Amino acid sequence: MLNKEPINKRIDHKIIDKLLFELSLGNMESFHNLYELTKTSVYGYSLSLLKNHNDALDNMQDVYVKIHENINSYKSNQTPMSWILTITKNLALMKIRKQKKIVSGEINEEIFVNDCLKEEDKIFLREILEKLSEEERQIVLFHLVAELKHKEIAELLELKLSTTLSKYHRALKKIRNEWGNS
Amino acid sequence: MDENKLKNKLNESLNNSIPNNSFENILSKINEKEGIITMKEPKKQSKKLLPKLSIALATIILVLGLSYFGYNNYYKVDSRIGLEVNPSIEIEVSKKEKVLKVTAKNEDAEKILEGMDLEKTDIDVALNAIIGSMVTKGYIDDLSNSILLSVENDDQEKGEQLRQRLANTINSIISADNINGSVLSQNLSNSNKEAQNLAEKYNISLGKATLILDLLESNSLLSEQDLVPLSINELNVLSTSKTNHLDNVQKEGTASTKAYIDKDEATKIALDHAGVSNPNYTKVEFDADDGLIVYEVEFTTSTTEYDYEIDATTGKIIKSERERNDNYVPNTNQSSSNNTNSSNNQSSSQNTNSSSNSNSNSTSSSNNYISRDKARQIALNHAGISNPNYIDIELDRDDNEYSVEFTYNGYEYDYEINATTGKIIKSERERID
Numbered sequence: 001m002l003n004k005e006p007i008n009k010r011i012d013h014k015i016i017d018k019l020l021f022e023l024s025l026g027n028m029e030s031f032h033n034l035y036e037l038t039k040t041s042v043y044g045y046s047l048s049l050l051k052n053h054n055d056a057l058d059n060m061q062d063v064y065v066k067i068h069e070n071i072n073s074y075k076s077n078q079t080p081m082s083w084i085l086t087i088t089k090n091l092a093l094m095k096i097r098k099q100k101k102i103v104s105g106e107i108n109e110e111i112f113v114n115d116c117l118k119e120e121d122k123i124f125l126r127e128i129l130e131k132l133s134e135e136e137r138q139i140v141l142f143h144l145v146a147e148l149k150h151k152e153i154a155e156l157l158e159l160k161l162s163t164t165l166s167k168y169h170r171a172l173k174k175i176r177n178e179w180g181n182s
Numbered sequence: 183m184d185e186n187k188l189k190n191k192l193n194e195s196l197n198n199s200i201p202n203n204s205f206e207n208i209l210s211k212i213n214e215k216e217g218i219i220t221m222k223e224p225k226k227q228s229k230k231l232l233p234k235l236s237i238a239l240a241t242i243i244l245v246l247g248l249s250y251f252g253y254n255n256y257y258k259v260d261s262r263i264g265l266e267v268n269p270s271i272e273i274e275v276s277k278k279e280k281v282l283k284v285t286a287k288n289e290d291a292e293k294i295l296e297g298m299d300l301e302k303t304d305i306d307v308a309l310n311a312i313i314g315s316m317v318t319k320g321y322i323d324d325l326s327n328s329i330l331l332s333v334e335n336d337d338q339e340k341g342e343q344l345r346q347r348l349a350n351t352i353n354s355i356i357s358a359d360n361i362n363g364s365v366l367s368q369n370l371s372n373s374n375k376e377a378q379n380l381a382e383k384y385n386i387s388l389g390k391a392t393l394i395l396d397l398l399e400s401n402s403l404l405s406e407q408d409l410v411p412l413s414i415n416e417l418n419v420l421s422t423s424k425t426n427h428l429d430n431v432q433k434e435g436t437a438s439t440k441a442y443i444d445k446d447e448a449t450k451i452a453l454d455h456a457g458v459s460n461p462n463y464t465k466v467e468f469d470a471d472d473g474l475i476v477y478e479v480e481f482t483t484s485t486t487e488y489d490y491e492i493d494a495t496t497g498k499i500i501k502s503e504r505e506r507n508d509n510y511v512p513n514t515n516q517s518s519s520n521n522t523n524s525s526n527n528q529s530s531s532q533n534t535n536s537s538s539n540s541n542s543n544s545t546s547s548s549n550n551y552i553s554r555d556k557a558r559q560i561a562l563n564h565a566g567i568s569n570p571n572y573i574d575i576e577l578d579r580d581d582n583e584y585s586v587e588f589t590y591n592g593y594e595y596d597y598e599i600n601a602t603t604g605k606i607i608k609s610e611r612e613r614i615d
Contacts, residue, residue, distance in 0.1 A: 012580070035205050044196045053199060060200070064208045065215065073400060083403060090398075097379050121195035128192065144189040145196065150574050151587050151596040151610075158407060158472075161587060161594040162572045175188060 011037060011147040016080040024071045035064055041081070041146035042088050048137045049092040051129065059095055063088050081146055082156050127178055136171035139164055259283075261344060263305070264332040264370075264389040267321045268413050269294045271312060272387070279305045284312075287387055293319060306351055313355045324361060327438040328415040331367040332389030341369045345432075353434060364418060364435030366428075368392060384410045393417060396428045404470060411473030419475060423467040442494040448477035451497055452490040456504065458483055468494065476500055505598075505608040551577065551601045557584035560604050561597040565590070565611070577601060 016037065022030035042063050046056035066087055067074075074083060132140065138157065142148045150168065154161040260277040264270070269290035274283040281300050286292040294315045300308040313329070316322045322329065331349055335341030349367040356363035370377075370388055381391035384406070394409045397417065404426075409417065418437035421428050443451075445466045453461065461481035469478040471491055479490040491501040554575050562568060570588035577584055578601075586597040598608040 032205060035208070039200055039204070040193055040196045043200050044192075047196070047199075057200070057204065061204060061208045061211060064205075065211045068208075068212050069215070086403060086405075094376065097376060121198050124191060125195050125199075140192075144185075144192055149576075149585055149587065149596070151594065154594070158405070160589065162589045165572045165574050165587070172185065172188070 011041070011081060013079055013081060016084075017076055020067075020071065020074055020080055021076060023068070024074070031064075031068065034067075038081070038084055038146075041141070042084065044141045044145045045085055045088045045138070046092055047125075048129065048134070048141055049089065050095065055095065059088070059092050062091050062095075066091060079148075079152055081148055082152055085142070085146060085148075085156060128175065131174055131178055132171050135159075136167055136174070139168050140171050140175075143168060261333060261335040261341065263344075263348065264330070264334075264387050265309075265312060266330045266332075266387055266389055266414055267316055267326075267328070269316060269321055270387045270390070271295065273300075273305070273308060275305050281305060281308045284308065290321065294321070305348070309348065309351055310355055313352060314359075317356070317359045317361065322356065322361060322363065325438055325441040326413065326415040327356075327361055327435070328364045328366060328413075328418040329356070330389055330393060330414045331365060332370050332387075332392065333367070334370040334372060334388075336372075338369070345369055349432065349434065362435060362438075364415075364433065364437050366393065366414065366418060366431050366433055368396075368431045380406065386410060390414070390417075393428070393431060396430050397421060397426055399429065400427045408470040408472060412470060412475070416470075416475050419468055420470055423469065439494075442475065443477075443492075443497050445477065447497065448492045448494065449479055449481075451492055451499065452479040452488065452502075453481070455490070455499055455502060456481075456488050458488070461488075471500060474500070501610075501612045503608075503610040503612075552584075552599075552604050554584070556604060557586055557599050557601070560599055560606065561586040561588070561595070561609075564597070564606060564609060565595050567595075570595070583607060 016034065019030045019034040019037070023034065039060065043056055043060045046059040046063070047053065050056050050059060063084070067084065070087075074080070128140070129137065135157065139153055142153045142156065143150065148156070150164050151161055153159075154164045157164065159167075258276060259274045259282055261275045261279075263273040263275060265273070268288075270287035271291045271294065272285045272287055273281055274285075276282055281303050284295060284298075284300050286295050294312060298311055298315070300311060303311075313322070316329075329352060331345065331352060333341050333345040333348065335344060345367050349365050352365050353363060356365075368389065370392055374388075374392065377388055377391040377395055380386075380395060381388045384391075386394075393414075394406065394417070397409060397420065398404055398406070409420075412420070415437055418433075419439055419442075420426055421431075421433075422437060449464060449466055453459065458481065461483060464479070464481040466480075467478050469476050469491065475494045476491045477494050479488075479492060481488050485506060487505045489501075489503040489505075490499060492498070493500055554577070557577075558573065558575055562570065567588075567590050570590045573586070573588040575584060575586050582601050584597075584599045584601050586595075586599060588595050592613060594610075594612045596608070596610040596612075597606060599606055
């Protein structure tokens with residue numbers, strides 16, 4: 001069942017809210033569905049912050065452990081994706097602090113150690129991670145992977161809506177220039 | 183590469199990097215953790231206590247250096263005590279509890295300590311002088327009655343005893359001035375790197391940093407930036423809200439909310455603004471938004487959900503949001519992705535039971551969308567604006583709605599519009615600072 005799902009799932013706040021609610025009642029199947037629906041976003045954001053495949057994977061797993069642990073502090077009605085992404089960020093930052101590792105602008109080679117990645121994917125992700133600024137990267141991931149609205153992104157990143165919109169369009173332009181119309 | 187293509191590619195590449203066994207790893211991490219929790223059960227803290235507290239912050243940090251000979255009992259720093267209200271003061275104390283050194287950590291603290299020579303006095307005498315001066319100079323009063331006391335000592339047991347004794351002392355000093363104070367107290371550990379980093383990053387005391395981390399722990403939605411600018415009294419007020427609690431801080435007394443409008447007033451402001459007189463359900467809680475204490479007021483009517491943020495000091499509306507209530511019913515069957523989509527298709531007459539009426543699914547809903555221009559026009563007309571600064575319009579086919587976002591004249595607007603009927607499902611306006 002895991003691998004059959006189309007990659008292009010819809011991330012819908014209401015569905016995630018429902019899954020979280022069911023998880024709070026102890027439904028582990030909902031937990032699994034939640035994971036399937038949100039893992040790409042959580043992994044992508046972790047990768048963007050930690051810039052290293054192994055750390056990102058590790059962080060992603062910790063996020064779900066944390067969600068499971070703190071499910072009772074989740075209050076319905078808020079945008080659940082933002083809640084999950086905030087946890088992702090907090091844990092990633094904690095990881096950075098703990099390791100006392102200052103993640104520099106360059107991409108760790110380990111990202112390419114993963115056998116799952118096809119050559120084409122590696123090059124593509126590397127371009128995205130390298131060519132965009134930290135903020136642009138986050139905005140692109142939030143909008144295209146986590147499917148947040150610009151308004152929600154603005155709130156999460158504590159930016160003005162106009163700023164996220166213009167940064168988003170600038171980032172798309174950069175990617176387009178890099179990849180042409182292929 | 184167009185936006186959709188990029189989206190697919192990005193999702194695919196990321197998805198390919200996640201190994202298939204990740205979820206199993208998560209489950210085993212959870213099991214491991216729960217195993218540990220069970221074993222440690224007896225040590226679990228019974229400190230979700232006390233709903234309320236207040237008074238500026240006093241942090242007491244005691245560092246217990248191991249003194250090797252008697253001589254050192256007099257001159258060696260044994261404990262470090264932090265006091266924070268808004269003035270932030272650090273006191274170093276010897277093993278005999280004599281004051282070795284008092285340091286002002288901010289400008290307000292310099293005013294408090296002006297002309298005082300506290301060296302070699304007993305810690306109790308010093309506290310009396312310092313807190314007396316805070317009251318006299320108006321840092322502790324009925325409007326802001328919280329103090330944070332932080333004690334740091336290498337010997338945990340000793341630190342804990344000292345914390346208890348000093349918290350009591352501070353309490354009685356304040357009440358002698360006829361103020362109902364609220365004392366927050368905590369033991370600090372010099373091995374808490376996270377707190378140290380936070381303290382350095384924002385140039386705040388270790389005690390305040392530790393308190394902030396405690397609050398963040400309980401509510402992942404709060405951010406450092408929301409909390410750092412707050413005073414101890416404000417943090418104390420915040421910890422009274424249901425979603426927040428302090429696990430490692432002892433509270434006595436109640437945070438003063440006299441500087442704020444009360445909950446009923448806040449509710450009334452929101453209801454008046456919305457033009458609602460009999461909400462079905464209302465919730466009012468303290469919350470923080472970017473260094474400001476606000477009331478979060480939520481209520482619903484049979485058709486609409488409202489969400490307001492009201493400045494707790496001025497009563498000004500910071501944020502207002504309304505959304506059509508589609509009677510979303512959590513539903514226990516698994517095929518979650520199909521059920522909720524259809525609920526927005528029809529107008530309010532049908533919204534009683536959203537789970538079953540999938541009369542018009544993907545087949546019929548695809549073609550008769552209103553145009554983007556039309557959606558844009560509907561939103562702008564509703565807002566009464568003709569030339570917004572930035573505008574972003576997106577069609578969400580699954581939800582059958584347009585999302586229209588724009589900014590104008592210091593406000594952000596966010597609309598959701600039914601893509602077939604043009605009906606406004608949600609409208610939101612918020613100030614940008």
